[in-house]
Amino acid sequence: MLDASTLQTLTQLSYLVAAALFILGLKRMSSPVTAVSGVRWAGVGMLLATAVTLTFVAGASVLNLGLVLLAIAIGSVIAWVSGKRVAMTDMPQMIALYNGMGGGAAAAIAAVELYSGNEQNLVRLTMATVGGFVGAVSFSGSLVAFAKLQGLITRSARFAGQKALNSLLLLLTLALGFMAVTGAGLGSGELVISLFFGFALLLGVAMTLPIGGADMPVVISLYNALTGLAVAFEGFVLDNAAMIVAGTVVGAAGTLLTQLMAKAMNRSLGNVLFSNFGETNIASGGGVTGSQKAIEASDAGVMMAYSQKIIIVPGYGLAVAQAQHKVWELSQLLIEHGVKVRFAIHPVAGRMPGHMNVLLAEAGVPYELIADLDEINAEFETADVALIIGANDVVNPDARSNKSSPIYGMPILNADKAKNVIVIKRGQGQGFSGIDNALFVLDQTRMLYGDAQAAVSQLIQAVKAAG
């Protein structure tokens, strides 16, 4: 049997290897060709770190060892089954859920440190508390994000003085955290610690509730970064270099990703978090005049079958209706007719960056047909038809021209420049953000009402009939 200090060194070396594998894995995930091997490398690192930690835990009491194994089994089985079963369209909320679990785990570590009262070092106590605060906010905030995306919470709670209440909650939590740090060493702070975590959890809920569905990608990304930071803080407390490195890398990467997303919507992060933009009804943006003109699927199908070039703009409605396979079927049919088909993806289409890319990849759409905003925008002028499937704000020309519109300045896909625009939409109402869309009332725009999957199926029939 190895002596304690050798074991300690081996443990630390394994953590070092695990951290290296995480970074290399992330790096490999940055290219589609090596991406799967990337996540597998990171997985090997995770297995190694967990196995080595188990040898350490094995030295603990039988009761604690049993609890550790039981807890790992429960968490793994639940996550494995749910992760395998979830539909591709529901990925954003699953990521939010798993991310929240990580934040909760970081908060739990902090709680263990604070409640047990074993830690006397003020710096470490502060680290534990800050990590616990961030982790708890990320935990409850991610759960609310999950509930909203899953449709469990459909209304956004808003009231006057909300910002004041959130600020008050923040101050209270920080004050309690300060008390927990300075009082914990005295062993008299259990109530303070409980209140601290209670208010931190409440703050996460209060912060996330007013944010609208359209802003969820940014919020999930932000909580992902926050969980990373919380993990890093707890890593400092536990002297665990793997946690520090992995948590910090995720924190930094997640922050960058969050900024990229907010930038794609031409808004600052503060604006996303505090302006309640997502579902406001007050700002319909100077009034959109004109009426929407409906079209039958049969007419739309004929129009498309005899086009030269069609640009398809998918949005969240496509994800909701699980229409990605039908859309690719329609596209293949059109390509057989000699139509040039391309997909235009807005950076924030759907509920996560790249959400549409994942769905189209699932359906088997080749990369070369998919273009992002900069590539495709000049091409709309030469397109006979722009087919908008469940997208709304990302094609609203008000963002370009109407200064009073809440989305003014956001880069959009110039679908309004196409000769004809066909919009598949469930009804006449406003989209997720509650903003009127000037595109829908243009002369060349026709509305095809219905669920995206049903409507696209009808279009397939119509194109076949035309052909």
Added chain:
Amino acid sequence: MIDGVIALYIFMLAVFTGYEVISRVPVILHTPLMSGSNFIHGIVLVGAMVALATADSTLVRVIGFIGVVLAAGNAVGGYVVTERMLKMFISAGKKKGP
């Protein structure tokens, strides 16, 4: 074992690493990448395991237990969904359009 200043150095270098690794990722991989980084902070599992292993009261055991369940969910769930998503990109890359 990890002293204050050394810890700050680790932190600083890790920040640069995170920025560098992500800054070259194409938009289409943003969702899988967020999912992948979500999996990587599942390393919180090892911390939760240590915290539970050293628990010495019922309250702390309960919290530690919840912590390990959540952390294992983060790690396993994060891995499963990331791998599923990335596999799709591979199959889509191999299939050629007509």
